[in-house]
Amino acid sequence: MNKAELVDIVAKNASTTKKDAETIINSMMETIIKSVASGEKVTLVGFGTFEARQRKARQGRNPKTNEVLHIPAKRVPGFRVGKEFSEAVNKKK
Amino acid sequence: MNKAELVDIVAKNASTTKKDAETIINSMMETIIKSVASGEKVTLVGFGTFEARQRKARQGRNPKTNEVLHIPAKRVPGFRVGKEFSEAVNKKK
DNA sequence: TGTCGACTAATTCTGCTTTGTTCAAGGTGA
DNA sequence: TCACCTTGAACAAAGCAGAATTAGTCGACA
Incomplete structure (x- = not known):
């Protein structure tokens, strides 16, 4: 959709x-x-919560070239699923 | 909020x-x-994509009692962050 | 038409899992 | 629109599964 x-x-x-x-x-x-x-963070009851998560710097890897690369610490948006949302997905189909 | x-x-x-x-x-x-x-799945360009993800059954653990528990395979809602959303979070503040 | 998302590789790290309590948020009635 | 009451969210701990990382192409979306 x-x-x-x-x-x-x-x-x-x-x-x-x-x-x-x-x-x-x-x-x-x-x-x-x-x-x-x-x-x-933005909380929508029954749906979920949008929040910024702090991601630590870590050693990543380029799957294409198998080359190690350094990933700096940064913030990424995260979404936590709410109760109603989770239940709806598990129940249906 | x-x-x-x-x-x-x-x-x-x-x-x-x-x-x-x-x-x-x-x-x-x-x-x-x-x-x-x-x-x-629901794709909202610039924002993100909502989709159902199939999660395999696995051995979980109750951190409170340190007791191993069996988690059945089930579907959980997932959210993939779009480009604009990710950039906005990294740029600001 | 131009831009953004999907797809995929291998490996590491992050988050999810449970349960109860506490607190804040949502809903309803006036 | 406000206050009260019910209900949902946050938090913590330990370990594993899954998500995320890059980059190019294809196809879909604005």
């Missing part, structure tokens, strides 16, 4: 226009990105 | 009401959950 399909379904469920749905979804993603980038 | 703050910011940025923003966000989360639960 791509963003267009998501917007379509959301617009139908929320009884609004695709334009409004897309605008809000884009704004939501932007807001989450900014919040996580600023170090603040 | 909790959902109420997110809705507030999104409503302001999208020039809509909190009610509409919350409705759409809830519908969006529900749609994503259902899609991932049905095995279909």
Whole structure:
């Protein structure tokens, strides 16, 4: 599913226009990105939590050339799955 | 940041009401959950990809009692961070 | 049309796993 | 819209499975 399909379904469920749905979804993603980038985690109960995780520097490896490379410490966005989300995935199909 | 703050910011940025923003966000989360639960991954360019991952059965351990426990194979929701999201987190603060 | 995601290699490190408690967040009713 | 109550999230410990790392190409998405 791509963003267009998501917007379509959301617009139908929320009884609004695709334009409004897309605008809000884009704004939501932007807001989450900014919040996580600023170090603040975003908690959405029943869905999950977006947070920035500190990753330590470590010795990586280029699987292509099998060459050792140094990976500096950096922050990466992380997502912790919520309860409802996890249960829905395990129950269905 | 909790959902109420997110809705507030999104409503302001999208020039809509909190009610509409919350409705759409809830519908969006529900749609994503259902899609991932049905095995279909949801790709949001610039943000990330939600997908169901198959996890093999393995020997876990209860850190509290140091007791070995068997974890059955199951599906868990996963989130892969997009390019824009990752860059925003590394650049800021 | 141009950009971004998927795919894949081998190896190391990070996170997930459980359970209970504590605390904050969400939902509902007024 | 606010307060209260219910409910979900955070935290810790120990070990293993899985995620992540690079880079180029293909194909899909904006």
